[in-house]
Amino acid sequence: MIQCCHGNGRRTGAGDAATLDRLTYFKALLTLQAELIKLQDWVEHTGETVAVILIRIHDPLKQWKLSPMDLESRVRWELYTKAKEETFARTNIPEAPWFIVEGNDKKRARLNCIHHLLEQIPYEDVPHEEITLPERGFNPDYERAVLPPELQVPNRY
Numbered sequence: 001m002i003q004c005c006h007g008n009g010r011r012t013g014a015g016d017a018a019t020l021d022r023l024t025y026f027k028a029l030l031t032l033q034a035e036l037i038k039l040q041d042w043v044e045h046t047g048e049t050v051a052v053i054l055i056r057i058h059d060p061l062k063q064w065k066l067s068p069m070d071l072e073s074r075v076r077w078e079l080y081t082k083a084k085e086e087t088f089a090r091t092n093i094p095e096a097p098w099f100i101v102e103g104n105d106k107k108r109a110r111l112n113c114i115h116h117l118l119e120q121i122p123y124e125d126v127p128h129e130e131i132t133l134p135e136r137g138f139n140p141d142y143e144r145a146v147l148p149p150e151l152q153v154p155n156r157y
Contacts, residue, residue: 041101
C-alpha cells in the first residue's frame with residue numbers, strides 16, 4: 001500500500017493514492033478525447049520567502065497580509081513538500097506534464113510562466129488576405145474644432 005501524506009494532515013493512505021490515480025486517468029482521458037493541451041504549473045518558493053514573512057511580522061503596515069495559514073505553513077513545510085512530490089510522481093504524465101516555475105520573484109515568475117505556456121502551444125500562421133491601408137478621407141470644407149483644455153489629460157510622463 002502506498003502511503004500518501006498530504007499537508008493538511010487529514011487524509012493519508014491508499015485513498016489518496018487512488019484519488020491521484022483516478023485524477024491522472026481523467027487528465028489523460030480529457031487530453032486524448034477532447035484534444036486539449038493540459039499543462040500544470042507549480043510555482044516553487046524557496047526559503048527566501050522567509051524574509052517576506054519576517055518583514056510582514058515586524059511591519060505593522062504589512063501585517064494584514066499575513067494570515068494564520070502563512071504561519072501554519074511553516075510548521076507543515078515538510079508535509080507540503082512530501083505531498084507535492086507524491087503528486088508530481090503520480091500525476092506527471094506525457095498528456096498532462098507538470099512544469100515548475102521559480103516563484104521567488106512574482107513578476108518574473110508570471111512572465112516566465114506565460115512565455116513557457118506560449119512555447120507549448122503549437123502555432124501555425126493563419127492564411128489571410130493582404131491588408132492595404134486606404135487613403136484617409138479629406139474634406140476641404142471641414143475645419144477641426146479645438147477641444148476645451150479641461151478635456152485634456154495632463155502629460156505627466
